[in-house]
Amino acid sequence: MMTVPNEPKIRLEHVGKMFDSFVALDDLSLDIRPGEFLAIVGPSGSGKTTVLNMLAGLDRQSSGTILLDGKPIAGPGPDRGVMFQDYALFPWQTVRGNVGFGLTHGPAGAGLDRAAREARVARVIDLVNLGGAEERYPHQLSGGMRQRVALGRLIANEPEVLLMDEPLAALDAQTRLVLQDEILRIWRQDQPAAERRTVVFITHGIDEAVYLADRVVVLGSRPGRLKAIVDVDLPRPRNEATRATAAFADLSRSIWELIRDEAIRATVE
Template identity: 40%
Template sequence: MSSAATALRLVRPALEAAADYVVVEGVGKTYNEGTRQQVEAVAPTSFTVKAGEFVALLGPSGCGKSTLLMMVAGLDAPSRGTIAVNGRALTAPRAETGIMFQDPTLLPWKSALDNVLFPFRAADRGTPATDSATMARAATLLDQVGLKGFHGHKPRQLSGGMRQRVAICRALVYEPDLLLMDEPFSALDAITRDEMNLVLMKMWEEHHRTALFVTHSIREAVYLADRVLVMSRRPGRIIEDIRIPFPRPRGLEIGESVEFNEICGHLRAKIQHVPH
């Protein structure tokens, strides 16, 4: 039996010597509750993310992936259930959580460097944005994602992929313990998306934050993640938990392997026949 086939048999595997960092227990979300317009977006569902683990949320469009992510971010309150991060109940957004959205949401009048530093100006994090160490960290992050020489450029002077590189740096600049990403590369062309997957993989391996990544791309999920959580159609809930067996670091060439495509085929079949 291949290593991929063996991995597909492992449901909810434990990561050795790692504690649960994100704990979602029976969390559900219903909009307009108690009215005729009531919509159940997320059915009560539970999962955990280990410290230092990269987990992908994968499912059909409209299944509640982003809603679930925003509840973990503290930006949307669950209708039922509980969420804990780093051993503490989540009741509001955390300063220690970094978020990347589908749109890079950069301020058009600010330079790439100033956009990276924006979290320090938007909230009191105890470190002034003009602190030399903070400025150096932001500049180093931009260099690491291939934007050396573009620190002073405005968003309109950058390509879509370059703008998302700035967004990665902004999410990492204050060294968050949890990184949440909501389909950050979905609007990019295939070649640029592959490049951004490589950039994200490199940055994650270097900074190694606990990560939860929403995507509708099967190959992206398998390439990036340690585990893939498959969601049902709306109201979404976790219906499968797959451990990805490939060691790190990973190059894009892994996508040509039999094992990689075997796992992708399994997930594709699961999503095509995903129940309500």
């Protein structure tokens, strides 16, 4: 990795985004540290997806600067992997084909011979617990398994930065909890920070943000803007016991208090 210690992996400086005259995001400044797990929460319409799309290089800011490793983001790149809530799998490809798609067809596989690609796909399938399902097609999988495939496809490309927009929102509550732990494992929760990937994870779930993240960015709406950055100083590795601690409840409550008024307003308008 080209990460320079003590330099932010991603730096947003006074970033704004307009859609015509509508301000979707107003003056967001934020440093994301290398190896950090950063969660973003906020009511609907607070600009969360807008931020992620700009980090992915799928959309461009109207004002301000976004730097990745000190260089402006000019478009999508293999250094960043993106996962959405409804990440479409290729229906004509098996689990193995979907996980390996980027390696076979994209820049991530350049320089790897066939044996190395196959070995990496096998390792990733193991990592996301899809062993035994390699030859199945997406329509033969549960929602949770499909998101594991999407997660596997993301990991197989080995991007330095993982950008996830509500990746678990469509899943049932139990599956969501299981995949939260998978995501922490894949992020390398057990490794020193220098070994970890950088994650930007958008979620509606305050508990989910607190469970996963090192810091939680709270956005407000109308216009979308930074409201607070909350440090989550819960020890790692986190596990089921973490959710039962008073510190966990306190953090969740304080974040809820930051967004409660706007969240309630959003339900009555």
